[in-house]
Amino acid sequence: MILYVNLLTNKVIIILFTLFTFNYCFSQKVLSIKDIEKLSSKIEINSQLIDSLANKLNSLESKKELYHNFSRFFRIYGDNKSALKYGNIELTYFDKLNLKDKKYHIALHLVGCYYHDNNQFLKAIEILKKSARLDIYPKKAAQSLCMLGSCYRAKGDIKKSINYYKKGISSLKKLNNKKSIVAHSINLALTANFSNNISDIQDAINYLFKVDSIIKNKSYPNFFLDVFNINNSLGNLYSKKETFDIKKSKYHYLKCLRLSKQENKYFFLSLASMNYGELLLKIKSDSSIYYLNKSLIKNTNKKHQNYNLLKAESHRNIANYYFWKKNLKKALKSINISLKTSFNLEIEDMSPTKFQLHKTSERLNISKALNTKIQILNQLYLKTDDSKYLNQIIETVNISDQLVEIILEDSTESSTQFSWRNNISKIYKYGIYAARLLGSENLQFQYLEKNKAFLLTQSINDNNYSLNLPNHIVDEELGYKKQILQLEDQTLTSDSKKLKDSLFDIKFAYQSFKDSIQKIYPEHFESKKKVELTSLQDVKQQIDNNTIVISYALHDETTTFNASTGLLISKNKSIPFSISNIEKLKTDLNIYRQLLARPLSNKNKIKQYNTAANSLYNSLFPTDEIKDLIQNKKVVIIPDDNLQNIPFEAFITDTTSNKYLIENTDISYAYSMSFLNVNNKISRTPEKDFAGFAPVEFENEKLATLQHSAEEIYSINNNLNGITLTGENVTKDSFLTNASDAKIIHLATHADISRKPVIHFSKDSLNLHELYTYKNNADLVVLSACETNVGELKKGEGILNLARGFFYSGSKSVVSSLWKVNDVATTELMTDFYTNLKDHQSKSEALNNAKRKYLKNHSLSEKSPYYWASFILIGDTNPTFESNSLIYWILGGIFIVFLFFFSYNKLINKRK
Template identity: 25%
Template sequence: MDRLEKALDYYNQALPITREVGDRRMEATTLTSLGVVYAGMGKLEEASKYLNQALPIDREMSYLLGEASTLNNLGAVYAGMGKLEEASKYLNQALPILQELDYRSGEANTLGNLAQFEQRQDNLTQALKYIEQAIDITEETRSEIISPDIKTSYFSSVYNLYQLYIDILMELHEKDPNKGYDAQAFAVSERSRARTLIELLTEANADIEQGIDPKLKEEEQSLRFQINAAEKQKLELFIKPDPDKMDRFTVVQEKLDTLNAQYQDLKNRIRATSPRYAALQFPQPLNLAEVQNQVLDTDTTLLQFALGEERSYVWVVTKDTMKTYLLPQSADIEAKVTAFSQWLGENPDERDSQQGQTAGQELSEMLFSQFATELTKKRLVIVSDGALHNIPFAALPFSKNSTLINNYEIVHLPSSSSLAIIREQNKQRQPAPKALAIFADAVYRNDDQRLKDSPSETTTNNPPNLNILALNQAIENVGNTRSGSPLSLKRLKHSQTEAQTIQTYLKDAETVSFFDFDANLENAQETDLSPYQIIHFASHGILDTERPELSGIVLSLYNEQGELINGYLRLNEIFNLNLTSELVVLSACETGLGKDMKGEGLIGLTRGFMYAGSPRVLVSLWQINDEGTSEFMRRFYRLMLEENLTPVQALKAAQLEMQQTEKWSDPYYWAAFTLQGEWNQ
C-alpha cells in the first residue's frame, strides 16, 4: 500500500500544476491516474469520481487514447461496484476506439475486462470468447518482442489474463464436466509459465552468433572490455572509500548502467540479425495429451499448481488420468507457506518443534487433503506457482509420523514443456566422457590462514575483469551485513573434505578438482567443463531477488599473493558456460531460489545452468551450516555413485538416512535440497 500512497501523493501534487499551466491533456491523464490508484486501493467510489472528471476533458481534447483508457478503467471500476449496466456501457465504448487506434495491448486489456464482466453475469460462453480474443492478442504481441527480459516483463504484466482464462474454463467445467474444459485449463496453465525459459533453451542449442555481421562481434568485445574497465574503476573506489570521491563513484555507476543497457541492446540486435535466430522455430507449450505422452511415465504423478487471487487450482496428472481440484486463494496459501518456511530455516536448537509441525500440517492439508489417497505412484513431479516455489515439499507432513519424502521421490520443474525441450536436446549430444569437476573451499577473506601475510587491499594490479561490486550489491540486496567489503563470507571448512570424499567414490574415473586459491573464476570459465558428467560447486551462493542478474556463485576472492581478485560467477556468465553434464550440484545456500516473475516462475541460478546445458540441478532452499551440508553431500554421492541410484533416488535415500540419524534428523538439515529437471537416468 505504501507504493500506492506515494503515487497518490505525487498525482495530487501534479493535478493543481496541470491546471495552473492550462495543460488540459495532462490534467485528464493525471485525473485518470488518480482514478487508477484509488481503484488499486479498493476505493472505487473515489476512483469513479476522478475518472468521470477525466472523461469529458479527453473528449474535449479529442484525445482518443486517453478517452479509451478512461472508459476502460471506468468499466472495470463500475463492474467492481456491481453497477454492471454502467460497466458494460463504458467497456463497449472503449473497445472500438482501441481497435480503430490499433492499440493492441489496450484492446487486450479491455477484452479482459469484458470477459470478467460477462463472467460476473454468469455469461461464461461470451466471457470465454472475449478472453480468447484477449489471449490471442497477447500471444501475438509477445511473439514480436525479441528481448528475453522484455518478454518476461510483458508476460508478467498480462499474467492476470491467463488466470482469468483458467477461472472461466474451470467454471465451465463445473457446469459441464464432460466437455474437457479442465484439460483446456491445464493447457492454459502450461501456456502461462516458463515461456521465456523454453525459448532460451531452444536458442541455447542454435549458436545464434554464427553468421552475424563481424562488426557486431567487434562491438560485443568492445563493450565487454569497457564494462570490465568500469567495474575495475568502481572496485578501486569501493576498496579505498573516500567521501570526496562519492561523486566519481556515482558517475562510474551510471556509466556501468549505461554500458550494461547497451550490451543488452546489442544482444537483441544480434538476435534480430542472426540468420540462425530467424530460422528458429520456437516450440509451443504442451497440451495435456502431449504432457502425458512426452513427459510422464507410469511411475510418475504430476502436480501442477496455479495460485489465483480468488481461487487456486491443482491438476493431478498421470500417464492416463487427470483430475483438477479447487484450492484456497493465494493469500491463504502464502500465509501458511510463510509460517512453515520460516520455521524450517531457523536453527533447530532455537525453535518450537510443535509450531513447525502445526504449520506444516495445516499447509499439507490445504494442498493435498482432497486427493492424498489417489497418489499411488512412486514419484511426484511438482510444478509450483508463486509462494510454493519457496517450500521443500519433502518436509511436508503427509501421513501419520511421516513426511512426503517418506512416501515419494520428489522432482521439481519450471514447467512440463521445459523438460520436453531438455529431453529433445539431450538426444542430440554424446555422453560426457569424464566423471567430475569440483570447486571447493575457496578463499573468501583476507584473514584466511592460507594467506601467509596480511595482504593490502590497496593492490592496483588486479585483472580488469572484475565483478566484486556485483557481489557486494547482491549481498546488500539480500540483507546480509557487510563491513565495507565482500570479505565477510565465512570459510566453508568442511567443503574440501566433502569434495575429497566424493572423489573417492569415483575410484579410477577421471576427475578434476579446484581447491583453495584454485577454486577461482578463471578456472571456472577457462577450464573446459563440457567433458564432465557432474559439475559440483561447494561454495557460497548469493541470491538477489531485486536484481536476479546479480545472483551468482562466490569463488576465491584472493590469489596466493593476497591480491583481491574477481571471484564472482554471475548469472549471465553461467548462461555462457558450455556444459554437457548430466548433473550440476550447487552445494550452497539458497541456490534453489530466485526472483518470482508472474508467468515465468523463478529467475535464478537453476535456469542459468539449464540454459548452459545441464538437464538437472541439485540446489538448496536455505542456508545450512557447513558441516550439515557436507554430511548430506557425502551420503548423496555415495548412494548415487557406489549404489548406482539415479540422482532423484539418491536424493530421497540421503534425506531418509539423515531423517533417521539423531544428529541430522531435523528437516532443517536435509529438506532444503531439491532436484530440478530430469528424473530419468
C-alpha cells in the same frame, strides 16, 4: 441552371490549372508546398497528376524535390499513406543520384516517421535506425533516436523506449535544439507513465521540470500545446502508485483544465477531464463520473489523431467506475465500447484479428482494458453463475495471450519481457480457474504451462538453434552478450551516465549486428521455431504408471476468485482441484519457511513445525484421492509463486506419527513440462564424468571456511574418477575451463542471494549474469552451497537464481539449496547421493534415498528438515549413469545360444 454554372466553373478551373502547370513545367520550376496547397484548393491531387508533373521535369534532382514536397504536403494534411508513398519515391531518386547528403538524411528520417504514422513499426524501426547511425546531419540522427523511442513505446517495449528517448534528448541538448528537446521530453514522460520503475518515473519528472523552464511566455512556439502536455504528463506521473501525490497530480490536472477552457480547446479539455476523472476514481470519489462523462461530451474533434485513443480510455475508466459501483452490466458495456474503439471493430464484443493486434499502436492501454474486462466478467459469473461469462473470460484471456505473444516476439529488453510476463500471469490465472469451472482440463493445463518459465524455455530453444550458425557468428554474438550483461550488472549499483551511454551504444551495435545476420542467414531465423507447449495428452503419454505430475497456480490477494488451483496428472487420469483459504496458506508458508531454516531444538518448535507442515500437506494435496494417488509414487511438482521456495518432501502427512512425505514418495521439481521437453532435446556431449570444486578457504574474510567441502568432493570422486580442484586452485577461470565438458558439475562453496546472486571461489566470484554466456554439457549440476535456489521472484516466470542460470547455460538438471546448509550434514547427504547415482538409480531416487538414509541414521534435533530437506532436484529425473543390465542380457543370451549349439553338437557327435 445551377448544373450549367457548375460545369462551366469546372472547365475554367481545368483550363487555369493546365496553364498553371504548363507555366511551371516550361520554366522547369518545382512546385513548392505552398504552391501545392493553392493547387489542392482548386482541384483534386492524384497520383496521375503528380507523375505527370514529374515527367515534365528534366533533371532527377528536380523530380526528387517535387516528390519531397508532395510527401510533406500529404503528411501536413493527414494523408499518411500518400506521404509514405512519395517519401519512398524520393529516396529512390537519391539512390539514382548516388547522393548521401543532408537532404538525404532528412528524407530518410521522414520516411521513418511516415512508417511510424502508418503503424508500420518494424519498418519504421529499420529506417530510423539507419538514420540514427548516419553522421551527416546530427539533428536528424538525434530526432531519429527519439522516434525510435516512440516506435518501441507503441510496441510495448517500455524500457527500450525510455533508453532511446534519453539518448536522443541528450544529443539534442548538445545541439541546443530547444523545440525538439521539449517535444521529446514530453514523449519520454508519456512512456514513463507506463513504467513501474520508480527511477524511470522520477527521471521523467525531472525532464519535464527542466523543459518547463524553457517555455517562459506565450510568444514561445506551440506555447499552449507544450504547457498543456507538460502539466498533463506531470499529473499522470504523480498519479502513479510508485510516486502517488494527490495534491501535485490534482494541481497539474486542474491547470490543464483551466488552460483548455481559456483557449477553447475542446479536445484537450476532454483529455484533461478524463485524466482528472481517473485520478478521482483512484481515490474513490463519486465526482469522478462527472469528469469522465464530460470527457465524452466535449470530445467532438473526431479528426484529431488521438480521438479514438481518448474515447477508448474514457470508456475504460467509465467501466472501472461502474465496476467499483458494482453496476456490472454498465461496466461491461463501457469496456466493450473501449475495446471496439481501440481495434476499430464493427460491433461491440467482437474479437480482433491477428492483423489488428499487430497493427494497433495502443497495446499498453488495450492490455489494461482487457484486464478490466476479465475482472468484470468474473464478477458477473460470481453474481449469476452463468457459464457464458466463463466462456467470455476464456475468449478475453486468449486475446490477451495473443497480444502479449506479439509484444514478446518484438521485445529484447529483459525488464520489459518480465513486466509483460507479470501482467499476463494475472490474466492466465483467471483463465486457469475459468477452465477449471468449465471442466476443461486440457485448457486448464494449457494456461498452467503458459504461466511457467516461458522466457527461459524460449531462450533455451533459441540458443539451441543459434548453434547452427557459423562459429565466428556465434562467437561474435556471444561477445556482444557478455558486454551487455556485464554493463547491465554494473548499472545495478551505479547511476553513472557514462555506463548507461556505453550500455545503450553496445545494445544499439548488437541490434545492428543481428539485423545484418538476419539478412545474410534468413533461413536460420525462419527456422527458429516458437516453443510448442506440451499438451495434457502429451504428458499422459510420456509418463509411466509410477509417475504423478502436479501443477499449481496460486492466486494473490488482488484476484477476485476465492480459490487457487492445481491439476494432478497420472498416466490414466487428470484431477483438477481447488485450494481454499489462501490467507491461511500464506500464513502456513511463512511459518514453515522460518522453521525450516534452523534446527527444531525444542518441543514447542517441533509442534509448530508439524502443525504448519501438515496444514500445507492438506491444503496442497486437498483430497483423499490425491493423497492416495501420490503414495509410493514419483511426484513431479510444478510450483507457482512462493511454493517455489519450499521443499514439499518435508511436509508432515500424519501429526500422530509425524511422518514426512518423503518417507513414501519421491519428489522432484520442474519449471514446466514444456520446459522439460525442450531442455531434454538438447544434445550434450560431455567428455568426463565429474568435475568437483571446493575452495575451502576464501580471501573474502566474511566467508567462513568450509572444512568438510574438500572431503565431500574427494569422497564423491572416489566413485566417479573425474577431476577435483580444491583450495586456491578454485577460481572463476579454472571453473569455467574445467566444468564445460563434465557430465556432472559439483560446487561445494558459498553463494549469495543478494540483488546480484553469485558463486564464490577462493579469490573471486561468478555472477549470475555470467552464467548466461557460459556453455556447459552437464547432465547434472549440484550446487552444494547456501540458498542457490533463492532469488528474485518474477511472476509468470519463476525465480531468478543460480539454478536458472545453469539451466540457461545448458544443464539438464540441477540440485540446489533453499536455505543456508549445514556443512557436515551436506557432506553426508552428498556422499550417499552420488553412491546412489553410481548404482544406476534415477536422480530423483538417488537424492530422496539419501535423505531417507539420513533420517534413518539420525535422531532428535538432527532429524530436523533443516539438515536434510534444503537440497531439491529440478529438471530431468532419469539416471545419470545408465545400467549395464542390457549388455548383461545380451551377453547372457549369446551364452545361452552358444551353450545350446555346444550341447546340440555334442549330442549329434554321440549319435554318430
